[in-house]
Amino acid sequence: HKDLDPALLAQAAGAAAPADLDAYWMPFTANRQFKQAPRLLARADGMHYWTPEGRQVLDGVAGLWCVNAGHARPKIVRAIAEQAAEMDFAPPFNMGHPKAFELAEKLVQITPAGLDKVFYTNSGSEAVETALKMAIGYHRARGEGTRTRLIGRERGYHGVNFGGVSVGGIAGNRKTFGPLLGGVDHLRHTHDLARNRHVRGVPEHGAELADDLERIVALHDASTIAAVIVEPVAGSTGVLLPPKGYLERLRAICDKHGILLIFDEVITGFGRLGAPFAADYFGVTPDLMTVAKGITNGSVPMGAVFAKSFIHDAFMNGPEHLIEFPHGYTYSAHPLACAAALGTLETYADDGLLTRGADMARPFEDALHALEGLPHVLDVRNIGLVGAIELEPIPGQPAKRAFDVFLECWRRGVLVRVTGDIIALSPPLIVETSHIEQIAGTIGEVLKAQA
Numbered sequence: 001h002k003d004l005d006p007a008l009l010a011q012a013a014g015a016a017a018p019a020d021l022d023a024y025w026m027p028f029t030a031n032r033q034f035k036q037a038p039r040l041l042a043r044a045d046g047m048h049y050w051t052p053e054g055r056q057v058l059d060g061v062a063g064l065w066c067v068n069a070g071h072a073r074p075k076i077v078r079a080i081a082e083q084a085a086e087m088d089f090a091p092p093f094n095m096g097h098p099k100a101f102e103l104a105e106k107l108v109q110i111t112p113a114g115l116d117k118v119f120y121t122n123s124g125s126e127a128v129e130t131a132l133k134m135a136i137g138y139h140r141a142r143g144e145g146t147r148t149r150l151i152g153r154e155r156g157y158h159g160v161n162f163g164g165v166s167v168g169g170i171a172g173n174r175k176t177f178g179p180l181l182g183g184v185d186h187l188r189h190t191h192d193l194a195r196n197r198h199v200r201g202v203p204e205h206g207a208e209l210a211d212d213l214e215r216i217v218a219l220h221d222a223s224t225i226a227a228v229i230v231e232p233v234a235g236s237t238g239v240l241l242p243p244k245g246y247l248e249r250l251r252a253i254c255d256k257h258g259i260l261l262i263f264d265e266v267i268t269g270f271g272r273l274g275a276p277f278a279a280d281y282f283g284v285t286p287d288l289m290t291v292a293k294g295i296t297n298g299s300v301p302m303g304a305v306f307a308k309s310f311i312h313d314a315f316m317n318g319p320e321h322l323i324e325f326p327h328g329y330t331y332s333a334h335p336l337a338c339a340a341a342l343g344t345l346e347t348y349a350d351d352g353l354l355t356r357g358a359d360m361a362r363p364f365e366d367a368l369h370a371l372e373g374l375p376h377v378l379d380v381r382n383i384g385l386v387g388a389i390e391l392e393p394i395p396g397q398p399a400k401r402a403f404d405v406f407l408e409c410w411r412r413g414v415l416v417r418v419t420g421d422i423i424a425l426s427p428p429l430i431v432e433t434s435h436i437e438q439i440a441g442t443i444g445e446v447l448k449a450q451a
């Protein structure tokens, strides 16, 4: 940009703004409201976005919890460009390409011990569907075809496909779409502001909520239950942390009854908590683990399921010429995604990003908790480099207060995420203390201004 004539630049910036907003039906967006006052992003680098007009916006959410290494990292950009020129696409069924295997080998070196097999998808939603099918198929392959029930959790988010919405626990995402998948139960969520408020890190109270699984087993019998799926830290519904001992207890109950444990690490994977995965952070290893987002630093769509070998091996017992797992996507192991992921892993390793969150967690925590006591702040919570500020809803206008804060932060040059009346933060893992101060400082000013 530096070399460009300012007049030309202004012209180019103007040209980037679309003349007509009608045709694009936007996802998870209030379309009519957005189109009255659109918010557009045209360029990104490091910790920042720029609007088509050239206004700089600090990225407080890593895009959408995915750009963990920051934007436009050279090794990732180069990997994608070179791969596009070398081979754009390769069919993933009955064929392979070297980078798909190379990436799988590299991934299983950084995943928690035992999660040694990788299945590629194109999104978190697809990873969830894949993991749920793997769980049911696993039991069937072992002669336990009655184990088909799936257990999710209230306020869980597992993407938008039918399986994920069914095990998910968000009424707004469920009620519009009919009966969903049968045979699904939900654990209660662990968010309890009466007992845990303004907690730094993992809350003390609520491990016993894992015993909901025992009640479901007592009701349906373990012989009907395939798997339990939870986000170790629920992200999309407002950064809800697992109480101390909760995940251990869930793991123990699953083991007792032969139920598979699935961690949905689409947000927590790839360094968000200051450890490579939440499973590492909490010292609890699931049987299946879903990832997406950070696997390619958000650059090319990709997701994956990691499976313990015993699950994979259970599928491998039939005749050799038959397909063991009748499932997959045209774009599984897409060459551009594999190249992007390889560039991403290199970038994470170069900068030590899979554990950098542990170093930055303290300044992040301090900056967030300095907002306690500001007008309408009900709760501040954090873990690693993810945090949330929960606000008191405006009576009769749920979600409006936080949305207004989001809009004003955007106007003041900071991008945050809003979910209900909760402001969520998850900056790129390259974040510096000055960025943290800008993010928390801006939110603080906005809360005071809107009091």
Ligand code: PMP
Binding pocket: 122, 123, 124, 125, 126, 128, 157, 158, 159, 160, 231, 235, 236, 264, 265, 266, 267, 292, 293
């Ligand atoms: N699971 C979790 C835990 C997520 O946070 C998300 C996305 N926010 C998904 C699944 C779905 O991922 P995608 O939007 O890539 O389908």
